[in-house]
Each structure stands twice: as structure tokens, then as C-alpha cells.
Amino acid sequence: MKSAASNSAHLTRNAAEEMPAGELKRKLLLAESENRALRVKLGLDPTAPDIHLGHTVVLQKLREFQDAGHKVVLIVGDQTARVGDPSGRSETRPVLTGAEILANAQTYEAQAALILDQDPARYELRFNSEWLDMSMDDLLGLVRTTTVAQLLEREDFANRYKSGEPISILELLYPLMQGYDSVAVQSDVELGGTDQTFNILLGRDIQRHYGVPEQAVLTMPILPGIDGVDKMSKTKGNEIAITAAPDEMFGRTMRLPDEAMESWFHLLAVAAPPQGTAPREAKASLAKALVERFHGEEAASAAEAQFNSQFVAHEVPDDVELFSIAADGEQVHLPSVLAEAFGISRSEARRLLEQGGVKVDGAQIAPEALDISCEALEGAIVQIGRRRFKKFKIVR
């Protein structure tokens, strides 16, 4: 095991902020002297089971803690999910049932296993209903730790309060619950994105009120999505799921704007190519490294080859899905066939035709060609747009 000092430097190298300054190092030294592992906490939202690259920034950091001999404590926020977080607008989230939460947690755990070490000595999974399903007496005890003024320090609360937007009591309660999690699991360190800074810091205050040692705080920068602008999230559609197929993962990474590349290399801990590498080459190496991380080296090479063939050389992919059309006449109605084959509406298919977005065996179909002979479609590769393909088969 490396020394606590060098570990500290390694762990903070690509972090956004360490709070209080030097606290992590002190914790590491303390653990070393007591010959024990630090308990490193991460809370997760059981409503979003699909882990994407954005989540992996923190998970990867947790892994580094594990590799340094420490213990990760994942907390599934099942209690909070049962309430339904009304954050943001008035759209209250659907309240999840216990079964759904459990299923989501399992999915999350299975996916996290791709990154985290599941060795029980290095890993612990807890559900916060274990301690948050508390009595009114205990709740009042928790609530007593914090004032409204403290909560209004949080920027988004303050802004909303000032501009007269609603803030639900439930939302105000969230940071308290999250903080109590830290008390309950005796966390030494809590990790999170920079958007969690306030909540994690409040955790320290709450720990102090309960007379337990205060956690060190380590925040990671937020990974931008493939649009290079917004935080990566499923709702924005700018995410890359870690379960995404190799080709998709590679292709979506290639769509990343150049400006966002540096932060991706940095935050996803991918070794950057030498200075002066052409942007396209650099991006390809990033894409390849990511596919390799989640699917292995072989899949990464294959994805790269596939990408070059399809998008650089404009060749038809070789694993095009087969689609059977039932036909009883000599001709078929193209909009209806396209709609069925690609899961779009007929109107949309018509639009694609009108705009020259449909190709049969590489040849663009004229907009007025609404009916097409079965002969022309038999065994043909039909393409809509740049990346959707189907191989047609006529069934009589």
C-alpha cells in the first residue's frame, strides 16, 4: 500500500474540491495509524438505474479509494425515493414502490460492479430506510440540527426563494436526511459531484450535532454530456450508458465536441494522447479507451473498425438486422413499410422520403416513389438517415 500522503495527492488530482483543505490527508493518516480502512460514502438515487459515464466519474474515484485499501459504503436512498423528490418544478416524481426500488438498486449494483470492487472487505451496500424510517421524536431531533437560514445558504434554494418560486419542505428535508445517512454509517469521507457540495457539507454539521467525527468532503467536477454543454443525464439524452453497445458507445463518443474532450480525458481518467495529436485521432483514442473499459479490448477494436467503415468509408454495416415484410401484390407502400420496419409513424416516413433521407441499396429513393416493387426490396439494405439500417426480406 502506498503512503497516506501520496494517496492523498493521487485521490485529489482530478477532484473539484477537497473540504476542508487537507482534511482528506488527515483522515488517511489517521486510518493508517489506526491500521483501519476509511469508510467512504456515496448516496445513490434508486430512481435512475441506468448508470452512465457521468456517474462513473464518482464511481471511478470510489474505486481508487478501494484500491488504496479503503471501504466504500453505497447507500440506496430507498426512504427518500418513497417520498418522491419534488425538486425543480411542480412535477412531482412518481412515488416508487418498494419492489421497484429494490429492482433499481439491484440493477445499479450490477452495473456498479463493472467499476467497483465487490469484495465485502471493500464494499458495503445499505438502504437508508434502515435508519430514516424513524419516530417523530427522532425526526424532531434531526430537524433541530439545522436552521432555515442555513438551508437558504444553498444557492438554488436562495435563488428560488428570492424570485418567489416554490420550495417544498420535502426538498428542505433532503439535505438533512442525506446528512443523517453520514451519521448512521459513520462515514469518514463523502464523495459526490460538485452539485452535492452543500448537502455533503451539511452532513458534517449534522455529524457534529450527533457527536460523531465529521467526514472529509471530496467533490468531483460534473461531466458534460455528449453535447458538451449540459450535465450528462438521461433526460437530456446526452448520456452514454455504460451498458451501451460497443458501436454505440464509440459512435456517441465521436460526437463529443472538441472543447469537451479535455475534461472527458481528465474526469474519466483516460490517458490523454501526446500533445499535438489531431483532434479526431484524440477523440478516437478516447472512444476506444472507453469501449475497452466496459467491453474489453477486442470489442473496442471492432467498434473502431466498424465506425471507420460505416462513417468514414460510408460502407453498409455487416450486421444489419433482418426485417420481414408480408406482401401479397407486386408492390408495397413504402411509407407503411418503413414505418413498420423502423418504428416511426407513416407521416414521418413520408417526410424522410420527401427529404431524400431514404436509401435502398445505397441509392436514394425519389420523393414521389411511394410505392415500390417487391422485387427492388427483396434482400435490399434499406437505410434511413445516416445510421439506421434494415435488411428487407419479402414474405409471401
Add this chain to the structure above:
RNA sequence: GGGGGGAUGUCCGAGUGGUUAAAGGAGACGGGCUGUAAACCCGUUGGCUCUGCCUACGCAGGUUCGAAUCCUGCUCCCCCCA
């Protein structure tokens, strides 16, 4: 308890009786350019048996030749005063 404001297409947001499938923007999609980058240009963006028809502006009724626009009731949301 009192007063006021609001609910429009994927999202934001115009529209206060007729030329409104509904301005504008964002996003998305298609085409061009290209490095499936950015930027830029053009086009599309409810559905269908598509020169037409159907469905749509919180829900349910009503007035009218005609309503997203007016009236009634209902649901939900927000703000202010106390």
C-alpha cells in the same frame, strides 16, 4: 380567511372569437459541408386511406355560423395580504 395570477405542441413561450396544426426560440430529425466535432446553409418537426380528412391549446359542459380565445362548473399550481 381575503385578494390576484396561471394551466398551450418534446421543452420554453406567443396568441384573448374567424386566413391557427397554432408566432418565436430550444431540442430533435433529414439534406448540404465535414472529422457522425464545432460553426454555417436549407428543410422538416400531431396522425392518417395526404391537393383531403381526423385529432389537438388542464377536465366537463354551454354560447356562437365559427372558440385556445367568451360563459359555467371542476381539478391542479403559483403569488401577495392576514
